[in-house]
Amino acid sequence: MVQSIAVLLAFQCLGELVAYVTRVPIPGPVIGMVLFLGLLSASPALAQRVEPVSRGLLNHLSLLFVPAGVGVMALADAMKGQLIAISVAIVASTILSIAVGALVAGGLMARMERKRRRLDAPNPTQA
Known part of the structure; x- marks a missing residue:
């Protein structure tokens, strides 16, 4: 579970880094999601590993608002x-x-x- 959260946060941070370095007007988390989607397309096994944590976050998405x-x-x-x-x-x-x-x-x-x-x-x- 901790590894799954770490993967999600790593891609958010990677997206932030890409947005900062390239100075594109796209939020870093969006870039991170696109990069993560590419990785998930290439590695379906990873999708199964992060699914429980992702579902947990989605179940409590309203708290993020x-x-x-x-x-x-x-x-x-x-x-x-x-x-x-x-x-x-x-x-x-x-x-x-x-x-x-x-x-x-x-x-x-x-x-x-x-x-x-x-x-x-x-x-x-x-x-």
């Missing part, structure tokens, strides 16, 4: 002048997230259907 909520409450006065911009950003990003999620899900479903058809198709060389 508490600091953000406190920050919003503490800066409420400063945000009043930005209310329209914040609202537009929230609505637009929500719509975009739903659209991207639908496109990815549709693409994956089509891919699975093609794979299923290929597996179910009769093989003429075996006849």
Whole structure:
């Protein structure tokens, strides 16, 4: 369990390092997740090792939003002048997230259907 947490934190730190060195406008944890996804694609055994810890973190994900909520409450006065911009950003990003999620899900479903058809198709060389 400790090793799994260490792997997750190592990739977050690696992402932070890459973001700092390259000065890209992408958060370090996002870069770390992409790098970790690449490693998981290459090593499915690692995915099985970090899954229990990852599921535990996901089960308590709502706790990670508490600091953000406190920050919003503490800066409420400063945000009043930005209310329209914040609202537009929230609505637009929500719509975009739903659209991207639908496109990815549709693409994956089509891919699975093609794979299923290929597996179910009769093989003429075996006849």
